[in-house]
Amino acid sequence: MASERDVSVIGAGIVGVCAALYLQREGFRVRLIERGEPGKAASFGNSGNFGVASCVPFAMPGVLKKVPRMLFDPDSPLKLRWGHLPRALPWFLRFIASARPSRVESIAAARNSLLKHTRDGYAPLIESAGAEKWIDDSGLLMTFESEAAYRDAAYPMALRRRHGIHMDVLDGNEARQMEPALSDKVVRAVSIPAVAHTIDPLRFTTALAADFVRRGGEIVTAEVRGFEMGSGGPSKLVTDRGPMDVERIVIAAGVWSRTLAAQLGTSVPLEAERGYHVMFANPAIRLRRAIMSADRSIAMTHMAE
Numbered sequence: 001m002a003s004e005r006d007v008s009v010i011g012a013g014i015v016g017v018c019a020a021l022y023l024q025r026e027g028f029r030v031r032l033i034e035r036g037e038p039g040k041a042a043s044f045g046n047s048g049n050f051g052v053a054s055c056v057p058f059a060m061p062g063v064l065k066k067v068p069r070m071l072f073d074p075d076s077p078l079k080l081r082w083g084h085l086p087r088a089l090p091w092f093l094r095f096i097a098s099a100r101p102s103r104v105e106s107i108a109a110a111r112n113s114l115l116k117h118t119r120d121g122y123a124p125l126i127e128s129a130g131a132e133k134w135i136d137d138s139g140l141l142m143t144f145e146s147e148a149a150y151r152d153a154a155y156p157m158a159l160r161r162r163h164g165i166h167m168d169v170l171d172g173n174e175a176r177q178m179e180p181a182l183s184d185k186v187v188r189a190v191s192i193p194a195v196a197h198t199i200d201p202l203r204f205t206t207a208l209a210a211d212f213v214r215r216g217g218e219i220v221t222a223e224v225r226g227f228e229m230g231s232g233g234p235s236k237l238v239t240d241r242g243p244m245d246v247e248r249i250v251i252a253a254g255v256w257s258r259t260l261a262a263q264l265g266t267s268v269p270l271e272a273e274r275g276y277h278v279m280f281a282n283p284a285i286r287l288r289r290a291i292m293s294a295d296r297s298i299a300m301t302h303m304a305e
Helices: 014-025 063-072 082-098 101-115 118-129 147-152 154-162 172-178 201-214 254-263
Strands: 006-010 029-034 140-144 168-171 188-192 218-221 224-230 233-239 242-245 248-251 290-293 298-300
Touching: 006 014, 014 029, 014 118, 014 201, 014 248, 029 201, 082 101, 101 154, 118 201, 140 147, 140 172, 147 154, 147 188, 168 172, 172 188, 201 218, 224 254, 248 254
Parallel strands: 006 029, 006 248, 029 218, 140 290
Antiparallel strands: 140 188, 168 188, 224 233, 233 242, 290 298
């Protein structure tokens, strides 16, 4: 039987693990539930950057004009399965509405209110887990291969500056002095020193998860499929391993949170952002810092492997 100090966190990615660690610090007895290994889903395949400068929303003024071209461009980051459109349409309508300038400003402020605490939030967890070796503080370099691409970034950069993000604007030669691996195609760059990254997202997440267990936490391998409801709300989790008693629940299951939240009566406007990553073993160059190409919509990060 669960007690009022028990919390079940559904999802052991980086968000679920960090939530579990902070709940432990508040005196709760915490159980992490993950259908696979901690950190093996979206927390594994990503660029590893800590998004302290990511206050800029994805929905920006003018984005709607770009959608038709992006849908038919094989190199575009936007892909849509037409059979999925009816279910995704409510999300797209909200997305379009969010691109209004007034909404962009308020969304950026809301994102920044969370992101500005990123370093302070991670710091005690990293220290406790002894995970400093998985962190690189060398900063982020955003690159531009044309003056037009740089001009297009004027509004996002202004948003960042208004929210206290320090940036240094460089010409191509100055950028290559900082990052000799850059080609001559780069004509402008913006250095954001405050952005750190992990050199191994999976090992970083598993290091924090191991500290959670050392502190008395429990990790259960199970797939949560639903809930049994009692008079005061969910009383049991329905899993592939059978029912589990619960008192409090944190849902941190990425895009799968949408289905679980819906069973509890909450409609969460989530859509999946599919990413792809390629690891180059023993490359001929070594990057000194994380790179973000504005022209190509890709990130490059030097990592442990």
